[in-house]
Amino acid sequence: MSGKTVSADSGSTFKTLVNLWPYMWPSERADLKMRVVWASVFLIASKLTLIAVPYFFKWATDALADDAHSPWLLPAFLATPVMLVVAYNLMRIIQLGFNQLRDALFARVGQYAVRQLAYRTFVHMHELSLRFHLERRTGGLSRIIERGTKGIETIVRFTVLNSIPTVLEFALTAVIFAVAYGWKYVAVVAITVWLYIWFTIKASDWRIDIRRDMNDSDTDANTKAIDSLLNFETVKYFGNEAMEARRFDRAMARYESAATRIWTSLGWLNFGQGVIFGIGMMIIMAMSAIEVKAGTQTVGDFVFINAMLMQLAVPLNFIGFIYREIRQGLTDIEQMFDLLDVKAEVIDSAHAAPLRIKAGKVEFRDVQFSYEPDRPILKGISFEVPAGKTVAIVGPSGAGKSTISRLLFRFYDVQSGSILIDGQDVREVTQESLRSSIGMVPQDTVLFNDTIAYNIRYGRIAASEEEVRRAAELAQITTFIEGLPEGYEAMVGERGLKLSGGEKQRVAIARTILKAPPILILDEATSALDTHTEQEIQSALDLVSRDRTTIVIAHRLSTVISADEIIVLKEGNIEERGTHAALLAQGGLYASMWDRQREATEAEERLRIARETDEMGVIVRQRTPEII
Numbered sequence: 001m002s003g004k005t006v007s008a009d010s011g012s013t014f015k016t017l018v019n020l021w022p023y024m025w026p027s028e029r030a031d032l033k034m035r036v037v038w039a040s041v042f043l044i045a046s047k048l049t050l051i052a053v054p055y056f057f058k059w060a061t062d063a064l065a066d067d068a069h070s071p072w073l074l075p076a077f078l079a080t081p082v083m084l085v086v087a088y089n090l091m092r093i094i095q096l097g098f099n100q101l102r103d104a105l106f107a108r109v110g111q112y113a114v115r116q117l118a119y120r121t122f123v124h125m126h127e128l129s130l131r132f133h134l135e136r137r138t139g140g141l142s143r144i145i146e147r148g149t150k151g152i153e154t155i156v157r158f159t160v161l162n163s164i165p166t167v168l169e170f171a172l173t174a175v176i177f178a179v180a181y182g183w184k185y186v187a188v189v190a191i192t193v194w195l196y197i198w199f200t201i202k203a204s205d206w207r208i209d210i211r212r213d214m215n216d217s218d219t220d221a222n223t224k225a226i227d228s229l230l231n232f233e234t235v236k237y238f239g240n241e242a243m244e245a246r247r248f249d250r251a252m253a254r255y256e257s258a259a260t261r262i263w264t265s266l267g268w269l270n271f272g273q274g275v276i277f278g279i280g281m282m283i284i285m286a287m288s289a290i291e292v293k294a295g296t297q298t299v300g301d302f303v304f305i306n307a308m309l310m311q312l313a314v315p316l317n318f319i320g321f322i323y324r325e326i327r328q329g330l331t332d333i334e335q336m337f338d339l340l341d342v343k344a345e346v347i348d349s350a351h352a353a354p355l356r357i358k359a360g361k362v363e364f365r366d367v368q369f370s371y372e373p374d375r376p377i378l379k380g381i382s383f384e385v386p387a388g389k390t391v392a393i394v395g396p397s398g399a400g401k402s403t404i405s406r407l408l409f410r411f412y413d414v415q416s417g418s419i420l421i422d423g424q425d426v427r428e429v430t431q432e433s434l435r436s437s438i439g440m441v442p443q444d445t446v447l448f449n450d451t452i453a454y455n456i457r458y459g460r461i462a463a464s465e466e467e468v469r470r471a472a473e474l475a476q477i478t479t480f481i482e483g484l485p486e487g488y489e490a491m492v493g494e495r496g497l498k499l500s501g502g503e504k505q506r507v508a509i510a511r512t513i514l515k516a517p518p519i520l521i522l523d524e525a526t527s528a529l530d531t532h533t534e535q536e537i538q539s540a541l542d543l544v545s546r547d548r549t550t551i552v553i554a555h556r557l558s559t560v561i562s563a564d565e566i567i568v569l570k571e572g573n574i575e576e577r578g579t580h581a582a583l584l585a586q587g588g589l590y591a592s593m594w595d596r597q598r599e600a601t602e603a604e605e606r607l608r609i610a611r612e613t614d615e616m617g618v619i620v621r622q623r624t625p626e627i628i
């Protein structure tokens, strides 16, 4: 790793830690801060007790060896071997108790941090713009959030509950060795620990790279699996199951290789650590053994030194794991904080006021818009939808019809021109008030994987059961719902897959009816319906749009005949405008589209009749012998 990368890394690590601080010390929760304080008290108590444990071991050994050096700290009645052994074990139990208290007290702080961060990220995801969500891959995104929230728990737990206590323990050990046995002992311990940590960090850094590779392939495989399963039907249409499986398996093969390397490298790490610690221990014990022989140390001292080092080995054993977990946790959280740093493209202006609907007039004034800089989609569109009137937007595929509805909803901001509702620019009002004033029956309805009732009620969460039923009736979906064994409580499946296109659209209509917005957008709302069903629900739509400002975006011209004005869009410009009759009389693009559609509909009709007649013929032919 180059020096440059290290400094960039440590810079972002520092930023991540600063970002994390409010979660570890939640300013708004005095109770949690109290827990942090108490957990720290128990942490120190636990370490002091831990240091005392080897002393009792030493004293017990000296007492057993009848050594002249008796413990100067203890009263005589406690200085018997049995009492010392009892005290030694009691101390161990007490130390364990302190540790558990510390963990229990801290658990809530950690979990609160996880919840807060998960909540903030979730809210932020909903604040981000449509563009972000269209460009992001859901599988990868959910993985980042999942790992990020787990990461914060890791950081909180391992920094507060492991790293800080280990540093404290090492400092105490060093002081005791310096006072009791001299600086040589401290030097050997310090060098051993330093070498141990240096080696662990180097090896762990190497393993982190492998782990990153493993995570990337894991995310990749997961994204591929989710994408493939979301497109379940398409995969089936094209019989591409084997190709999908191969694609997934290729991603998993990368994961397999990285995961294997993770395990083999762990073996090397553990072995190296063992060698370093073993040599350090060997030197220090040899030094002590020489002193015992020379009479400057007791057997108890020899045992004490050994016990202290063995005790120190326990947290050191985990240091590689903890370092890796903390670094991994930091990387995961960093990715999540990066996500939190993504600025929403569309934001409320500083002086945004709630939209005040007077009559519901919608106006597009010379609107220019493009999704990408060099590809203009709308090239200066101006039109008006008077309050309570219906304007239809028609035109060839890709002309920019749905873009108009996205702009009215302010999913994107226009590059120039403006969009006004009752004279208020949509950029000057709050997004919440804007969106609550507009109802949308989209081209492609996606439902929540919940009950039909839930999906309808989504239009107005507070709606009563009666209102939900009434909306379903108006959307003419009651016969379907009541025909289901579970009725309104029937689950609609992932994204509403258990419902047909027409049924989904009626649910969408029902929930818009429930929302009862003053402005309505019907984006090819009847596209998924056959001609017959379309006619059936057209009346429902007419009912919904009556007295509401309505924009109908349509392919099927039969649905827009009654519109007050029809706007014909072509390549981002308004090609023609007028009523159905006027446009037909004009004999332009609309008239030719109308003719083509009429021909297509007539051909469809002729085909249907022919098929029916033919079926009748087959039936008659099949039946004839019997009849005869």
Ligand SMILES: Nc1ncnc2c1ncn2[C@@H]1O[C@H](COP(=O)(O)OP(=O)(O)OP(=O)(O)O)[C@@H](O)[C@H]1O
Residues within 6 Å of the ligand: 131, 134, 371, 372, 377, 396, 397, 398, 399, 400, 401, 402, 403, 404, 555
């Ligand atoms: N998020 C996006 N990023 C980039 N380009 C986009 C995006 N959404 C749509 N477009 C492009 O903008 C153009 C207009 O799209 P739009 O959906 O408004 O067309 P439309 O007239 O509603 O078409 P259709 O009738 O087929 O639904 C299309 O060429 C489309 O490829």
